Amino acid sequence: xxxxxxxxxxxxxxxxxxxxxxxxxxxxxxxxxxxxxxxxxxxxxxxxxxxxxxxxxxxxxxxxxxxxxxxxxxxxxxxxxxxxxxxxxxxxxxxxxxxxxxxxxxxxxxxxxxxxxxxxxxxxx
Numbered sequence: 001x002x003x004x005x006x007x008x009x010x011x012x013x014x015x016x017x018x019x020x021x022x023x024x025x026x027x028x029x030x031x032x033x034x035x036x037x038x039x040x041x042x043x044x045x046x047x048x049x050x051x052x053x054x055x056x057x058x059x060x061x062x063x064x065x066x067x068x069x070x071x072x073x074x075x076x077x078x079x080x081x082x083x084x085x086x087x088x089x090x091x092x093x094x095x096x097x098x099x100x101x102x103x104x105x106x107x108x109x110x111x112x113x114x115x116x117x118x119x120x121x122x123x124x125x
Contacts, residue, residue, distance in 0.1 A: 001037075005046050013048055015104065017056035022065060024077055028123035032078035036066065063089075 003020045005013055005043040024030045028056060036042070057074050060066040063086070066074045082090070101111050 003042075004047060005048060006106070009081055014052050014056040014059065016055065017046075017048075017060050021060060025065065026122040030076050032076050034076045036076070045112040 001024060003017065005016055006014065009016065011019075011078075019037070022032070030036075036057070037045070039050050039053045043053045046053070057066065057068060061068050061074070064078055064079065065079050065084070068074045098111065
């Protein structure tokens with residue numbers, strides 16, 4: 001599992017961690033029921049505060065992407081279909097990105113080309 005944190009980024013470290021863990025799951029590098037490193041272990045490996053990793057894990061749990069099992073650790077959830085709340089969150093995020101792409105003068109074909117290229121890196125659902 002390769003995670004790279006950019007401390008100088010304007011994106012908070014816990015958000016970088018959340019995003020990269022989601023990508024690892026999307027790519028199939030982390031599978032349902034895989035155990036994630038302990039908060040202490042991952043924090044030491046990345047050179048970040050344990051509270052940062054803990055915050056990232058709790059954000060992933062809130063999104064139902066992982067389950068935190070007391071005294072056992074965190075495991076990747078088995079997701080079958082998104083909830084209405086998850087669909088609304090994804091729709092909102094895409095709406096923002098699509099509006100920005102329009103502001104930059106991109107057309108539908110350009111946006112779809114980028115989306116298809118990105119999606120080809122991820123496992124089929």
